[in-house]
Every structure is written in C-alpha cells, then in structure tokens.
Amino acid sequence: MTTAPSIPTLPIIDSPIHPALTNVSLPSFVDEHELPSREGSRVIQFREALREAMSEEMRRDPRIFLMGEEVAQYNGAYKVSQGMLDEFGPQRIIDSPISENGFAGLGIGAAMYGLRPIIEFMSWSFSLVAADQILNNAPKMLYMSGGQWGCPIVFRGNNGAGGQLGSTHSWCVEALYSNVPGLKIAIPSCPYDAKGLLKTAIRDPDPVFFLESERMLGDKAHVPEEEYYIPFGRAALRREGSDCTIVSFGRPVNFCLEAAAELANEGISVDVLDMRTVRPLDSAAIVRSIQKTGRVVVVDQCWPFASVASEVITQVVEKCFDYLDHQPLRVNTDDVPTPYAKTLEQEYLPHKRKIIEAVRSAVGKA
Amino acid sequence: MSAATAPTMPKMPSSETLKQAGRVGSSPTPSQLLPDATLIRWLRDMMLIREFELRTMAAYQQAKIGGFCHIYIGQEATVVGTFAAVNHDDPVVTAYRDHGHALARGMTPEACMAEMYGKLHGCAKGKGGSMHMFDRPNHLYGGHGIVGAQTALGAGLAFAARYDWEVLNKAPGAPVLDGSGHPADRPRTPAGKKVCLCYLGDGALNQGCFHESLNLAGLFGLPVIYVVENNGYSMGTSIERGTTMAHNLVLKAAGYGIEGIEIDGLDLLSLYDKFKPYADRCRENQRPGFVDLKTYRYQGHSMSDPQKYRTKEEVQKYQERDSIDRLAAVLMSPKGEPAVGGHLGRGCLSEEQFKDMQREIKEEVRLAVEFAEQSPSPEAAEELYTDVYANPQPGLSSIRDYHHGVRNSLL
Numbered sequence: 001m002t003t004a005p006s007i008p009t010l011p012i013i014d015s016p017i018h019p020a021l022t023n024v025s026l027p028s029f030v031d032e033h034e035l036p037s038r039e040g041s042r043v044i045q046f047r048e049a050l051r052e053a054m055s056e057e058m059r060r061d062p063r064i065f066l067m068g069e070e071v072a073q074y075n076g077a078y079k080v081s082q083g084m085l086d087e088f089g090p091q092r093i094i095d096s097p098i099s100e101n102g103f104a105g106l107g108i109g110a111a112m113y114g115l116r117p118i119i120e121f122m123s124w125s126f127s128l129v130a131a132d133q134i135l136n137n138a139p140k141m142l143y144m145s146g147g148q149w150g151c152p153i154v155f156r157g158n159n160g161a162g163g164q165l166g167s168t169h170s171w172c173v174e175a176l177y178s179n180v181p182g183l184k185i186a187i188p189s190c191p192y193d194a195k196g197l198l199k200t201a202i203r204d205p206d207p208v209f210f211l212e213s214e215r216m217l218g219d220k221a222h223v224p225e226e227e228y229y230i231p232f233g234r235a236a237l238r239r240e241g242s243d244c245t246i247v248s249f250g251r252p253v254n255f256c257l258e259a260a261a262e263l264a265n266e267g268i269s270v271d272v273l274d275m276r277t278v279r280p281l282d283s284a285a286i287v288r289s290i291q292k293t294g295r296v297v298v299v300d301q302c303w304p305f306a307s308v309a310s311e312v313i314t315q316v317v318e319k320c321f322d323y324l325d326h327q328p329l330r331v332n333t334d335d336v337p338t339p340y341a342k343t344l345e346q347e348y349l350p351h352k353r354k355i356i357e358a359v360r361s362a363v364g365k366a
Numbered sequence: 367m368s369a370a371t372a373p374t375m376p377k378m379p380s381s382e383t384l385k386q387a388g389r390v391g392s393s394p395t396p397s398q399l400l401p402d403a404t405l406i407r408w409l410r411d412m413m414l415i416r417e418f419e420l421r422t423m424a425a426y427q428q429a430k431i432g433g434f435c436h437i438y439i440g441q442e443a444t445v446v447g448t449f450a451a452v453n454h455d456d457p458v459v460t461a462y463r464d465h466g467h468a469l470a471r472g473m474t475p476e477a478c479m480a481e482m483y484g485k486l487h488g489c490a491k492g493k494g495g496s497m498h499m500f501d502r503p504n505h506l507y508g509g510h511g512i513v514g515a516q517t518a519l520g521a522g523l524a525f526a527a528r529y530d531w532e533v534l535n536k537a538p539g540a541p542v543l544d545g546s547g548h549p550a551d552r553p554r555t556p557a558g559k560k561v562c563l564c565y566l567g568d569g570a571l572n573q574g575c576f577h578e579s580l581n582l583a584g585l586f587g588l589p590v591i592y593v594v595e596n597n598g599y600s601m602g603t604s605i606e607r608g609t610t611m612a613h614n615l616v617l618k619a620a621g622y623g624i625e626g627i628e629i630d631g632l633d634l635l636s637l638y639d640k641f642k643p644y645a646d647r648c649r650e651n652q653r654p655g656f657v658d659l660k661t662y663r664y665q666g667h668s669m670s671d672p673q674k675y676r677t678k679e680e681v682q683k684y685q686e687r688d689s690i691d692r693l694a695a696v697l698m699s700p701k702g703e704p705a706v707g708g709h710l711g712r713g714c715l716s717e718e719q720f721k722d723m724q725r726e727i728k729e730e731v732r733l734a735v736e737f738a739e740q741s742p743s744p745e746a747a748e749e750l751y752t753d754v755y756a757n758p759q760p761g762l763s764s765i766r767d768y769h770h771g772v773r774n775s776l777l
Contacts, residue, residue: 004736005476011488013770018756019777022544026757062537065529091533097585102518109522112507113457114543115529132515132575145500145508146490147753147774149545181763182754205756233761240703280761315764 013147019203020142020150023114027229029200032236033311036224038192047080047217049191050156053198054081054118056227058088061116067094067103068120068157077122078158078217101150102128104155108137111153116202121157124211125171138207139182154201154212159187160251160301163215164345175302177209178279178311180291185231185279189253191221193276196230204232213251223292228322237289241269243363245289248299248314249275252350256299259355268363278308286312287320294325295362299350304332329358394656395639405697408450408634409715410723412442412690415466415730418475419665422465422482425659425735431482434511435496438466442665443689444565444595445470447637448659451645452561455547455572459516462497462567463595463663464509467565469693471504475734477776485741487775492744493753504777505547513600514573517592520564522577524590527560528652561649562590569600571609571618583654591648592619592653595631598660601667602675607704618627619656626656632689633707635696694720747770 017024044052060063066081066088070116072095077083085093096103100121105119121127127134141151161170178185184206188194194212201208238253239260248256253274260270271289275282290296296316300309309330316328331350339345360366397405419439425431438445445466447457460467466702468478474490482496490500497511507523510516522534526543534540535556542554570576571594583590594615598605605612617625629640641657648655666673692706697712698720744750752771755762762768 005733005740007487008775009738009743010772010775016757018753018770019773020545020753021756023541024756062534063543071438091529094586097581099578099582102582105518105575105579106525106582109459109507109519109524110526110529111522112519112529112545113523113526114545115526132512133518136512137515137519139740141508142756143753144490144494144498145753145774146488147494147504148490148500148502148773148777149507150756152756184755184762191477233759246506250525261472280741281763281764282761284761311764312692318764325417361483 016155016198017205018142018147018150020147021152022204024152025203026204027200029229029231032234035196035230036226036228038222040222040224042222042225043220044191044195044223045214045217046191046219047078049195049223050080050088050198050212051082051084052204052223053195055084055087055201057199058092062361063092063114063116064118065092066118066120067096067113069096069098069122071120072293075332078214082215092249094165098124100126100130105133105137107153108133108141108151111151112141112149116152118154118156118202121155123162123169124157124159124173127155127157127173128171134209135177135180136192139180143182143358144304145221150205151203151207154208154210156198156212157271158214160213160215161338161345161349164340165338166340172242172302172333174211174278175307178308182207182277184208184277185211186232186277187250188276189216189250191223193230193236193274195226196228197232197276200232203229210261211250216251220365230276233272233282234276235274235282235285236274237285238274239270240272240273241293243268243270243293243299244295244359245271245273245286245293246297246299246355246359247273247275247286249278251310252299252300252301255350255352256355259352259359262352262356263359266365268359268365270359281312281315283315283319286316287323290316290320291323294323296328296329297362299326300330300332301350302332303335304330305335307332312362326362326364329362331355390705392624396642397635398710402697402712405693405712406715408446409690409697410727411446411470412634412693413723414440414475414691414727414730415469417470417727418478418734419465421731421735422479423665423669428768431496432484433495433497434462435482435666435669435673436463437665437669438463440684441597441631441661442466443593443634444593444631444659444661445635447611447634448593448641450638451475452563452643455505457507457527457546457562459507459520459523459562460509460514460515461567461570462509463513463567464499467509468499468501468506471501471506473499473501473504473506475731476737479734479738480741483738484632484743485738486744486749486772487737487741489776491749491753491772491774496553501776502547509618514566514570514575517564517566517570517576517579520562520590520592521582521588524562524583524654525555525586527562529590530557530561531559554667559588559649559652561645563593565593565595566591567600568594568596568598568605569603569608571615580619580622580624580654587652588654589648589652591645591657593657593659596658596660597663599667599675602671604675615658616656624654624656626658628658628660631659631661632684632687632692634689635709636707650656
C-alpha cells in the first residue's frame with residue numbers, strides 16, 4: 001500500500017485581475033472632471049462614436065474581432081460598423097448567418113481560448129434565442145471552471161423600443177439580464193459616453209452586455225479626438241438640482257433631461273443621475289444625491305415588475321431610508337407588451353410627462 | 367463485466383475474414399505502426415477510467431457525491447482512441463458524461479474525484495461537480511451540462527485556434543492567447559494548425575445549437591470535429607425515437623457541407639485506424655468533421671436510472687464486445703497471430719503484467735478517493751463570492767463585494 005496522499009495548501013490569489021485572464025491591461029481611469037471636454041466642435045453621431053471605440057481598440061489589439069449579422073459587407077444593419085470591413089478585412093469583421101445562439105456561443109468559445117470577441121446582436125430582442133449561451137455560459141465560465149477560464153467578451157446591439165417595431169422586437173433586456181451574476185451591463189445615453197464606455201467594455205476581462213438604442217444611433221454630439229475611457233460603476237451627474245433626484249440610464253436619461261428643463265420653469269430643480277452601468281451600480285452616487293434632495297424618482301425603460309428600478313429603490317431603502325422625505329417613485333414603461341400603434345407606443349414609454357408628474361408628486365406639488 | 371476479471375479470448379476469426387477485412391498482407395494500419403508501449407498505455411487508460419467509475423458509483427451510493435452523475439463505463443475506447451489521434455494542445459470540449467475525458471486528457475484522478483466530492487482541490491474547486499470537469503493545463507475546456515450547448519463552444523475554440531494561426535501569426539506584437547492553456551508570459555511562437563474535438567451525445571443531435579454550430583463550422587471552415595458518442599439513448603429515449611435518419615447520421619453533416627464518417631467505437635484499434643487519418647485531414651485542410659461513433663454505456667443514463675427502456679440481453683450483447691477485453695486480447699495474443707476483430711496479436715502483455723496493472727490502477731484510484739475524502743470543503747466565507755468576476759468592482763452585487771479566493775490547484 002502506498003502512503004496516504006498529501007494535501008497541498010492553495011495560495012490566495014493576490015492579483016487585482018484574476019489569473020485566469022492574463023495579457024489584460026486595464027486603462028488608467030481618471031475622474032469625471034479630468035476627462036476631455038464634452039464641449040467642442042467635433043460633432044459625430046452615436047453610431048460613429050461606437051465605431052471609433054471598436055476601431056481604436058481593434059488597432060491596438062489584434063485579438064479583437066467583430067462578428068454579427070450584416071456587420072461586414074452590408075456595412076452594418078444600422079451602419080455602426082460602416083467601413084470596418086475595408087480597414088480590418090474579412091478575418092476580423094465577420095458576417096454571421098442569422099444564428100444568434102450559434103455565433104454567441106462561438107464568441108464565448110473564442111473568448112475562452114484567448115481572443116477578445118465583440119458580438120453584435122442586431123437587436124437585443126434577438127439575444128433571447130441565444131439566452132442559453134449568454135446567460136449559462138459566458139457569465140458562469142469563470143465560476144464553473146473554478147477560476148480556470150474567464151470569458152472576456154462584449155455583446156452589443158440595440159435595446160428597447162426602436163419605433164413601432166411591435167412587441168417581439170422592442171425588448172429592454174437590462175432587467176432580465178442584470179439578475180445574473182458574472183456579467184456587467186453598460187447602457188450609455190449619449191455619444192460621448194458610448195465611446196468611452198465601449199472602449200472600457202472591450203478592455204474589461206469580464207463578459208459585458210453593452211446596450212445601445214436604435215433611436216439614439218443618429219444622435220449627434222461632440223466627441224473628442226483624444227483617447228479616453230469611462231470607468232464602469234460611476235454615475236454621471238447630468239444636471240444639478242436640490243429638490244429631487246432622478247435616477248436613470250440609457251435612452252430615458254434624455255427624457256429626464258427634457259423633463260428637468262420643464263420642471264425648472266416651475267421652480268423645481270432636480271439632480272439627474274445617469275448611471276451608465278447598471279451592473280455595477282453606483283449606489284453611492286444615488287445615496288449622495290438623496291442625502292441632498294430627500295426624494296427620488298427612478299426612470300427605467302423596462303417593465304416595472306422586478307425591474308432595475310425595483311433594485312435601485314430597494315437599495316435606496318436599504319442604504320438611505322432615513323434621508324427620504326417621500327416614498328421612492330418609479331417611472332417604467334407600461335406593464336404591457338410593446339404596442340405597435342404610434343399613439344400607444346408613445347404613451348407606453350417612460351416619457352417626459354410621466355417623469356414630470358412623478359417628480360411633482362415626489363416634491364408635493366402634484 | 368469489468369476489467370476486474372481477466373479477459374476471455376474471443377473466438378478467432380478465420381483467415382478468410384481477415385483477408386476480407388484487409389488486415390493481412392496489406393500495408394500496415396496506423397495502429398500497427400505504433401509501439402507496443404503505446405497500446406499498453408491505451409489499455410491502462412481505459413482500465414483506469416473503468417476502475418475510477420466503479421469507485422465513483424460506490425461513492426455516489428454512499429452519498430459522498432451529490433447531484434447528477436453520469437458514468438462512462440462502456441465508452442472508454444471513445445476518448446482514448448480519439449485523443450490518441452490528436453495533439454495534447456488541441457482543444458477539447460465535451461458534455462456532462464465527462465469523467466473519462468478528464469482522465470484520458472491527463473487530469474489526475476485526485477482532482478477529478480475531489481471535484482465530485484465538492485472539495486477545494488477538485489478541478490473546479492468544488493464549484494462545478496461531476497458535469498463540469500475543466501482542465502486548462504490539459505486543454506479540456508469543460509464538461510458542459512446543457513445538452514448541445516458545448517457544440518457552439520467547440521466552433522468557437524476552433525475559430526480561435528484558426529485565428530491564432532491565420533491572423534495572429536501575421537500580427538506584429540500579438541500576445542500569447544491566455545486561454546489556450548499555455549503560460550501567457552512566455553514569448554509568442556508561431557501557432558500551428560490545430561483541430562478541436564467537440565464531443566456530444568446522440569441526444570444533442572436534436573438541439574438547435576448543434577445545427578447552428580455545424581452550419582457555422584461548415585460555412586467558416588472551422589477545424590472542429592464533432593464526435594457523436596452515439597450510445598443509442600438520450601436518457602431513456604432510443605435514438606430511433608428521438609432523431610430522424612438515425613441509421614445514417616452522416617447525412618445530417620452532409621447537409622452542412624461536412625463529410626462525416628461512421629466508426630465502431632467498441633474496437634479501439636479500428637477506431638484509431640479510421641479516426642487518425644480523418645483527424646489529420648481536418649487539421650491539414652482546416653475543415654470540420656463529424657463522426658458517428660457507435661458506442662454503448664453499460665450503466666444507466668445517470669445514477670438514478672432504473673433502465674426500464676432496454677433489456678439485460680441487449681446490455682450483455684455489447685459487453686461481449688467489451689473494448690477493454692478486446693484490446694487486452696490483442697496485446698496478450700501471440701505476436702503476429704490473428705487475434706480479435708481482425709487484428710493481429712502483439713504478444714506484448716503477459717497475464718501477470720495485466721494483473722499487476724490492475725492492482726496498480728486499483729491502488730491509484732483508492733488513493734484518489736482518499737485524497738478526495740481528505741481535501742477540505744470550500745468555506746462559504748472564503749469561496750462563495752470568488753471566481754465570479756475576473757475584475758471585481760464595487761457595486762456589482764447589492765449584497766457583498768466579490769473577491770479572488772485560492773488559486774485553482776491545477777494551475
């Protein structure tokens with residue numbers, strides 16, 4: 001008989017990035033006020049900002065490739081990847097057949113092997129047919145393998161009502177997907193952030209779900225020439241006020257800013273917080289704002305039941321209950337499948353009027 | 367029947383049968399060119415898997431192992447023969463009946479058993495269990511629990527391996543791919559052509575993911591071989607009741623532009639002889655493959671399967687063609703004499719050597735069980751919130767912060 005086995009002691013991992021991922025260089029992040037100016041004359045579209053983010057990172061790192069439906073020869077169903085085939089060639093800008101589960105899983109396998117895939121869903125609505133791959137494989141690989149393999153991948157595409165597309169094509173997936181540990185979710189509201197967040201998403205060693213909006217792709221704003229990265233988990237204060245805090249993310253941030261401008265005419269001043277990532281969630285920024293205002297309205301383009309708004313309000317109650325002068329309120333889309341008719345779809349969204357009414361109610365001026 | 371008993375010599379085929387099989391008087395087959403030591407190692411690998419699985423069943427019955435547990439006994443020739451035909455650094459991914467893949471790829475029985483025991487020294491720190499055997503140093507990209515889900519990963523592994531060879535070799539300053547199992551801090555050497563082996567059961571043939579993956583593999587020219595471990599049953603549903611064209615599965619692959627082959631999975635030597643040149647072609651041409659590898663599991667689908675869907679006689683019929691017995695018979699038959707299955711005897715293994723090997727393996731597996739017993743369980747305070755994010759940040763959870771735990775014992 002051989003002697004009993006010896007059980008070796010296992011050392012604690014002391015690196016900031018898990019050793020399953022090597023050759024990771026996180027960008028050096030700076031505080032919001034140190035970022036290049038948001039004012040300027042280099043005005044480009046949201047879609048161009050996304051393209052610049054991908055192209056800059058692809059020039060830096062040959063491991064990155066872009067795959068999705070119509071991304072190459074068609075130049076992108078929404079022209080996000082226009083011209084990228086010409087620059088990077090067919091081995092790195094790859095048209096996939098309509099096969100979301102297949103190419104999402106292909107991306108995950110490639111990420112495990114060490115590539116840095118960007119997988120484009122024409123719409124996040126179509127990601128539902130890839131749910132097994134993106135929810136069961138990507139976010140769980142590091143855990144299930146006991147820390148042997150990570151999954152550095154970006155899934156990106158249009159999220160939310162695109163404009164009379166009906167209920168199957170108008171999904172907002174942040175509520176569904178943010179429930180799953182192991183993934184990160186970024187959701188920009190403007191071209192400047194879109195570029196800075198997407199560059200961070202590509203550099204991040206974890207799976208990132210990057211939610212864009214068809215309705216914002218044509219939005220124009222100044223995007224600086226110089227390179228910059230926006231860190232995950234840090235909200236941006238889009239407008240400063242003292243009477244109420246509005247928390248939002250993605251396209252509805254723009255509705256909030258419209259509402260805030262009108263509320264200012266009524267003498268109500270609000271903080272508008274753009275979360276930029278919902279997982280991680282910058283709850284410290286929310287708490288700081290509520291400590292000042294005592295009131296909060298969460299504006300969320302998902303359905304209300306078990307939504308991100310629900311999570312935000314839960315955390316608010318857990319972390320700053322004593323500062324609240326009014327119960328937290330939420331403005332979600334209406335709790336029905338997305339309608340087709342223009343009148344119904346318009347009303348269904350968390351639009352300006354609903355936000356104004358909620359804020360008035362929160363500050364007692366309803 | 368198990369390897370615990372010495373093999374019985376099957377009936378010798380007539381010389382006429384051998385001539386028809388083309389094994390006598392023609393050019394040597396790939397396996398005939400291999401040294402005796404290699405074939406003895408194959409036999410040992412199969413015997414190790416079988417002994418390991420017997421101990422797994424015993425441990426499961428003692429409730430030392432939890433969850434679902436799928437036993438590989440009967441199918442051993444599949445992994446041993448197919449792995450022998452590829453290189454150690456070719457990526458491999460499989461489904462949940464994965465203990466055999468782990469052991470045949472080189473995972474220690476200790477790490478494999480400790481994983482099923484849910485212990486910290488298991489291959490996945492006790493976080494994966496029986497269905498999730500991962501072994502990065504041995505390029506095993508997991509056992510995967512969802513039927514067919516690994517077929518897309520196989521396409522991705524092949525895509526990446528080809529990309530490494532085709533794109534990164536030409537990119538100045540390209541880094542070593544960190545997930546490929548190589549130490550990433552070494553300087554990059556040009557990547558060679560690889561071929562990925564992606565295993566699936568016959569039940570996975572009916573999953574959408576499988577069809578999408580075959581289409582992508584055929585379309586993009588991905589060097590992945592889909593090895594269908596066709597044991598005839600998806601759980602309790604026979605293949606005829608579950609899939610069309612069960613008698614001619616290669617036609618499914620043909621629909622995706624992939625030239626598939628059928629292989630008898632119970633005869634290790636003919637399996638290797640057929641699979642080796644096929645895998646070489648897939649590697650050389652960087653094209654996908656599809657193998658209908660006909661095998662059989664002696665045990666139920668999982669440990670909780672009463673097996674009412676098949677007869678004892680059917681199981682027995684396959685056990686009479688047991689792959690371990692057959693290879694042992696070839697190795698033990700006099701050199702150059704017709705042995706079994708059209709193979710010529712090797713005369714390289716005595717009955718005594720065979721029994722010594724059995725004893726060694728028994729002891730090796732016994733020690734693995736002891737190791738698993740003694741390895742500590744992961745503590746919730748230390749290991750529950752680890753390995754969730756590679757880059758943990760504040761705000762990722764509303765409950766607790768994530769952190770890194772202990773380093774995986776395989777790394």
